[in-house]
Amino acid sequence: MPFTPKKHGFNASVNEVTLGTGDKAVTFGGESTFPFYSFDAEAKHRPIIGAEISDLGYDDETEGYKAFFGAADVVERAKKAAAMDEVAFICLHFAAADPFGANKSTEDCIAEAKAVADAIDKPLVIMGCKNIDKDTELFTKISEALAGKNITVMSAREESYKAIGASAGLAYGQKVSAESAVDINLAKQLNVLLMQLGVSPKSMIMNLGSAAAGYGYEYVVSTMDRVRAAALGQNDTQLQMPTITPVSTETWVVKESIAEEADLPDWGPREERGIDMEVTTAAASLAAGSDAVILKHPESIRTIYAMIDSLC
Amino acid sequence: MALKGLDIFKLTPKKNCKECGSPTCMAFAMKVAQGAVPITKCPHMGQDVIDQLSEATAPPMKTIEVGTGDSAHKLGGETVLFRHEKTFVSKNLFASTICSCMDDAEIDAVLANIKKVDYDRIGERMYSEMLYVNYAEAKGADAYLNLVKKVAGLEQVLILGVKDPEVAKAAVELCKEKKPILNGADASNYEAMCNIAKEAGVVLGVSGKDLSEIHDTVAAIEKLGNKNLVIDVTAETAKETFANAVQLRRSAITDGDRTCGYPSIVNVAKLAGGNTHLQTAYAAMFVLKYGSIIVLDQLTYAQALPLCGLRQNIFTDPQKPMRVSPGIYPMNGADENSPCAITVDFALTYFVVSGELERSGVPVNFLITDAGGYSVLTAWAAGKLSAGSIAKFITEEVQDKVKSRKLILPGKVAVLKGELEAKLPDWEIIVGTTEAIELVNYMRNNFK
Numbered sequence: 001m002p003f004t005p006k007k008h009g010f011n012a013s014v015n016e017v018t019l020g021t022g023d024k025a026v027t028f029g030g031e032s033t034f035p036f037y038s039f040d041a042e043a044k045h046r047p048i049i050g051a052e053i054s055d056l057g058y059d060d061e062t063e064g065y066k067a068f069f070g071a072a073d074v075v076e077r078a079k080k081a082a083a084m085d086e087v088a089f090i091c092l093h094f095a096a097a098d099p100f101g102a103n104k105s106t107e108d109c110i111a112e113a114k115a116v117a118d119a120i121d122k123p124l125v126i127m128g129c130k131n132i133d134k135d136t137e138l139f140t141k142i143s144e145a146l147a148g149k150n151i152t153v154m155s156a157r158e159e160s161y162k163a164i165g166a167s168a169g170l171a172y173g174q175k176v177s178a179e180s181a182v183d184i185n186l187a188k189q190l191n192v193l194l195m196q197l198g199v200s201p202k203s204m205i206m207n208l209g210s211a212a213a214g215y216g217y218e219y220v221v222s223t224m225d226r227v228r229a230a231a232l233g234q235n236d237t238q239l240q241m242p243t244i245t246p247v248s249t250e251t252w253v254v255k256e257s258i259a260e261e262a263d264l265p266d267w268g269p270r271e272e273r274g275i276d277m278e279v280t281t282a283a284a285s286l287a288a289g290s291d292a293v294i295l296k297h298p299e300s301i302r303t304i305y306a307m308i309d310s311l312c
Numbered sequence: 313m314a315l316k317g318l319d320i321f322k323l324t325p326k327k328n329c330k331e332c333g334s335p336t337c338m339a340f341a342m343k344v345a346q347g348a349v350p351i352t353k354c355p356h357m358g359q360d361v362i363d364q365l366s367e368a369t370a371p372p373m374k375t376i377e378v379g380t381g382d383s384a385h386k387l388g389g390e391t392v393l394f395r396h397e398k399t400f401v402s403k404n405l406f407a408s409t410i411c412s413c414m415d416d417a418e419i420d421a422v423l424a425n426i427k428k429v430d431y432d433r434i435g436e437r438m439y440s441e442m443l444y445v446n447y448a449e450a451k452g453a454d455a456y457l458n459l460v461k462k463v464a465g466l467e468q469v470l471i472l473g474v475k476d477p478e479v480a481k482a483a484v485e486l487c488k489e490k491k492p493i494l495n496g497a498d499a500s501n502y503e504a505m506c507n508i509a510k511e512a513g514v515v516l517g518v519s520g521k522d523l524s525e526i527h528d529t530v531a532a533i534e535k536l537g538n539k540n541l542v543i544d545v546t547a548e549t550a551k552e553t554f555a556n557a558v559q560l561r562r563s564a565i566t567d568g569d570r571t572c573g574y575p576s577i578v579n580v581a582k583l584a585g586g587n588t589h590l591q592t593a594y595a596a597m598f599v600l601k602y603g604s605i606i607v608l609d610q611l612t613y614a615q616a617l618p619l620c621g622l623r624q625n626i627f628t629d630p631q632k633p634m635r636v637s638p639g640i641y642p643m644n645g646a647d648e649n650s651p652c653a654i655t656v657d658f659a660l661t662y663f664v665v666s667g668e669l670e671r672s673g674v675p676v677n678f679l680i681t682d683a684g685g686y687s688v689l690t691a692w693a694a695g696k697l698s699a700g701s702i703a704k705f706i707t708e709e710v711q712d713k714v715k716s717r718k719l720i721l722p723g724k725v726a727v728l729k730g731e732l733e734a735k736l737p738d739w740e741i742i743v744g745t746t747e748a749i750e751l752v753n754y755m756r757n758n759f760k
Contacts, residue, residue, distance in 0.1 A: 003527035005559040006567050036597075039555045100753045130749060213596070214433075214621020215667075216660035218628055221600060222396040229394070254667055256617040266428060272614040276592045280618035283596035303589040307597070310550040310583075 009033065009040045010232035014291065015240050016044065017205055019089055019175060020123025021150050026088045028291050029205075029242030034228060035289050036311045046312045047286050048088035049301055050125055050294040051081035052248045055112065056095035056102065062271035068298045075115045082120040084298065086305035089123040091154070091294045092116055093249070097138060098129040106137050113142045117149055125152040125177075125294070127246065136160045143168035154207060154246070155179035158186070161194055169199035177244055182209035182219040184226045184239070191238045205292075206241045212251045213280045220245075224288035245285045248296035251277045271297075279303050317345035320365065325356040372564045373573040375402070376542060378515055379469035380491050385441060387542065387604045388575035393565055395626060402575070403627040404599050405441040406619070407471060408610040409581055410463070412456040413448035419459070425610050426468065434634050434659050438620040440468060440611040444495075444579075445483075447474035453482065460486045471495050471517070471577070471605070477504035488512040493605075495519070495544055495577060499529050506536050517577055519544040523556055531571050542604065543572075546579040550594060553583060554601065561602040575604030588612070592619065599623050633685040634659035638705070640713060641666065646675035651718035651759055652710065653744060654702060656683035656691050664748045672755035677714055681705040688722045699731035706736055720744040 013032035018025055030044035058072035069077045078090050094109050096102040117124050126142055128135030139153040140163060152175040156164040161178070168174040178194055180186040187208055194204060208224060211217050224243065230236040251257055257274035259267065267273060278300040282293045286308065295301050321341035332353040334340035343349045344365070351357060351365045375389030385405055392398045408426055410419050430439040443463060447456045456474065460483045463470065470492035474480045480496050495517030497505040502518070509516035518533065518541055520526035526543060533541065545556035557576050564573035578598045584590035592615050595606050599622050608615065628634055635657045642650070643666065655665050657680050669676055681702060683691035691697035706719070717739045721728060723746035732741045745754045 002524040003571075005523065005563050008562065008566070036551075036554055037558060038551065039559060100750075212621075213618040214625060215663045216625065217622055218395065218625040218630075221626060222394070222630075225394045226396055251618075253671060254663075255670060256621075258671075267613045267617070269614075272612075273617060275589060276612075276614040277618040279589050279592045280596040280615075280622055283593040284600055284622055287597040287600045299589060303587070303593055306587070306590055307550070307593040311554060312551075 005039070007040050008037075012232045012235040012240070013044075014228075014231055014242050015201060015204075017175065017202060017242055019125070019150065019152055021148070022121060024121045024123070025150070026123055028088075031291070032232060034232075035287055038312065043312060045291075046308055047290060048292045049086055049304055049308075050089040050091040050244075050292060051078075051084070051087045051301060052091045052093050052127070052246070052294050052296045053078045053081060053116075054093040054095050054296075055097075055104065055109075056093075062274060062297070064271050064299060065297055074112055075119050078116045079119050081298075082122045084301060086301050087122065088292075089125055089152075090116065090120055091125040091127050091246075093127040094129055094138060096129070097134055098131050099134055100131070101129070106134075106141055109138055110141055110145050114145055117146050117151070123152070124149065125154060125244075127154040127249070127294075132157065132159050136163050139164050140167040143172040143174045146174075147172045150174060152177055152205065152244075154244075156190075156194065158190060158193075161190060162197065165194045165197045165199045169194065169203055170197070173203075175203050175205060177205045177207050178241070179207040180209060182211070182216075182223045184223055184230065187223070187227060188236075188238050191241065195238070201237065201241060204241045206239075206243050207245065208243055210245050210247065210250045210281075210285070212254045212256075212277060213284060214256075215250075215254060217281070217284065221284065221288045224285070224290065228289040242291035243289060244292040244294070245282075245290040246294045247282045247285060248278055248294060248300075251281050252296060275299050275303075283307060317342040320344050320351075323357070323361050323365065324354060327356065329356070331355050370570075371573075372568060372570065373561075374539065374541075374575075376515055376540065376575050378491050378493055380489070383441075383467045383469055383490070385469065388573075390561070390565065393562060395630065399629045399631070400627050402604065403623055404603055405469075405605050406595075406611045406616075407442035407444045407605055407607040408440045408468075409444040409446060409607060410459065411446035411448055412451045412459050413446070419462075422610050423463070423466075425612065426466075429611055429613050429616050431616075433620060433624060434636060436624055438616055438624075440616075442471055442605060442607075443468040444471045444473055444607045447472075447476070447479060447483075449476070453479045457482055457486065464490065469493070471607070475501060475505075477501055477508060480505060481508045484508055484512045484514060488514055491515070493517050493542060493577075495542070497529065497533065499525050502529050502533050503536065506533050506538050509540070510536075510538050515540050515542055517542050517544050518574075519546070522547070522552075523559060526556070526560075527571055530574070534571065542575045542577055544577040544579070546577065546582055550583045553578060554597070557598065557602040576602060577605045577607065578603035579607040581607055581609045588615070591615070595619055596622055599626055635685040636662045636680055638680050638682045638709070640710060641678040641680065642675075643669050643678050644673055644675045646677050648713065648715040650675040650677050650714075651716050651720060651742075652677045652679050652714060653720040654679040654681060654705075655722055656681065656686060656688050656697055658683070658685055658687045658691070661687055665751065668748045668751040669755065672752045674755040674759050676720075676755065676759065677710075677716070679705070679710060688724045692725050692728075697725065699728045699735055702728065702732060703735035706739070718742060723747075 324337040580594040
């Protein structure tokens with residue numbers, strides 16, 4: 001007798017959200033199964049990949065990265081990354097804006113964001129410097145400057161959701177990513193707060209928090225597992241936003257990716273370690289339920305695209 | 313299928329003799345059904361009934377043992393699909409691959425890599441636990457048997473990838489004492505392969521062209537009395553392979569189909585061809601979703617570092633936090649005159665804080681004190697991290713080894729400063745940052 005495994009489909013689904021405008025706008029989310037469970041139901045959209053372009057640290061990048069991009073200029077790098085078929089959106093990372101670091105001015109950041117937005121036709125995602133006050137100012141003003149572009153601002157957090165939700169989400173019609181710290185209850189609470197503010201769930205995505213593989217990654221997996229189970233199994237509309245996970249910003253700062261071969265000859269070339277760490281973390285994020293991952297190295301981007309392509 | 317309490321009750325003597333420790337046979341049956349007591353507690357059960365019930369009350373997924381001595385490993389035995397529901401019990405094992413189609417230099421390179429990539433991470437040994445030995449028909453049986461002979465003495469558990477029963481029999485003879493896996497049964501040869509595996513007492517790997525064929529073959533082998541199996545779920549494509557792995561595990565655990573309840577082998581080397589980064593990506597996915605044995609071309613250092621770290625995270629028991637050993641960890645070339653920074657022994661705290669300290673580039677003696685494996689605030693609230701415990705640690709373990717008398721305290725326990733100053737009068741107690749992420753700037757600004 002032929003064996004037919006039972007299907008475990010759901011009647012609920014993750015929200016569909018569209019980033020960007022024009023021909024290269026991308027819609028993601030929409031799944032009604034656990035990630036890549038195409039045997040339960042075909043997914044409406046594939047998970048997507050964003051390329052992180054940071055305004056800091058080009059000199060410390062690996063040889064392969066520099067060989068691909070050729071120059072430190074942010075706009076040029078954004079154009080090169082956007083030209084990759086595997087890349088669905090560009091994540092412009094204002095690491096230099098940190099007031100305790102390079103303290104790049106908000107005006108300079110706005111000018112750079114505009115220049116990048118003008119140079120590419122793919123959707124733009126803005127990532128801050130993790131300083132809440134500076135980020136709030138950046139997200140608000142860049143949202144204003146790029147009104148109508150349907151950009152996404154990463155990280156409306158518990159401390160900043162009001163200002164960012166009101167400006168980016170309500171006044172300028174951009175997409176808002178709600179960032180919480182690997183806990184389903186915190187994620188839900190922040191979504192509720194943003195919705196109470198009047199931000200439409202269709203304008204929201206979630207960053208459930210991230211970590212590099214080996215660095216408490218079990219919390220990330222379990223949070224994503226539980227969020228997807230609640231979104232589909234209980235039709236919890238407060239957890240049905242698609243999930244975006246910054247991977248490169250977590251993986252390229254851990255020892256495995258920064259230790260020089262000269263110091264640890266057994267470990268081999270740094271670039272290989274960095275790529276494998278980025279690829280491992282991204283693959284695990286996707287398998288746990290990320291709808292979008294943000295990566296940095298072109299080889300990681302190609303690899304993860306090939307993986308997604310082979311599973312959909 | 314799992315039995316209900318009432319079904320078990322029908323098989324009891326119904327004498328209410330209380331010899332099992334339960335007040336009535338009914339109460340006993342209910343406890344057995346929940347898995348609270350073993351059926352053998354009842355002294356009046358016949359052997360045939362015990363056999364029948366042990367089978368029916370067995371866990372949904374079998375635990376399969378491979379290897380011997382220090383190289384013995386358990387596979388399977390999982391009871392949940394998601395780690396937050398309970399815990400995963402048998403971590404995935406990684407296998408490197410050799411083949412009789414390779415020349416000696418290639419084989420030696422794989423073996424040398426296995427020796428090299430072998431290290432400790434938070435008290436757990438990380439290495440390629442298994443070695444997949446693939447049979448290339450074109451090279452003949454002798455080449456394969458010589459290869460098996462060459463590696464039979466290694467501590468790695470061998471997986472013999474061979475479908476020809478004659479070659480399989482000879483290969484198993486060479487290494488059966490070390491409990492390898494014979495991965496070669498399919499719909500065409502399962503009777504012969506089953507006999508070889510049974511006689512030699514080794515685990516048999518079963519494969520098939522699709523799930524239905526795999527299921528039929530496993531059922532047929534079970535009928536021959538062999539349940540010491542693993543299922544090779546590797547298909548032509550990654551999509552099918554993933555579907556096989558997930559559906560078998562789910563059918564066993566959620567739908568109670570015991571024929572699906574065996575550990576899996578996933579050959580990501582086959583799926584990704586020579587693309588090592590793609591192998592890494594697939595391996596990471598199968599660490600999460602139901603690969604019991606993950607076969608790679610080889611487990612390089614670059615792959616092992618993230619993959620073994622991921623595995624360690626996923627298979628950690630949510631009730632037992634991972635801990636690092638208390639002690640002094642000099643960072644960035646710190647010596648006895650470098651300042652000290654202290655935190656707790658919770659592995660995640662250690663990793664996050666040590667990463668940031670390292671990035672700061674400032675020499676510092678990183679001190680880990682015993683706090684029961686809790687995070688800073690939890691340990692403080694539970695009384696495991698106090699001025700008393702820190703002072704004791706500094707006096708007994710640190711004072712004689714370090715000349716600096718500067719101690720940086722986690723910002724979250726700034727409240728301990730006064731009491732510590734009283735207990736450690738020689739020391740300057742400095743309140744550090746609340747979040748690890750602020751450490752880089754803090755260290756550079758204050759201690760460079």
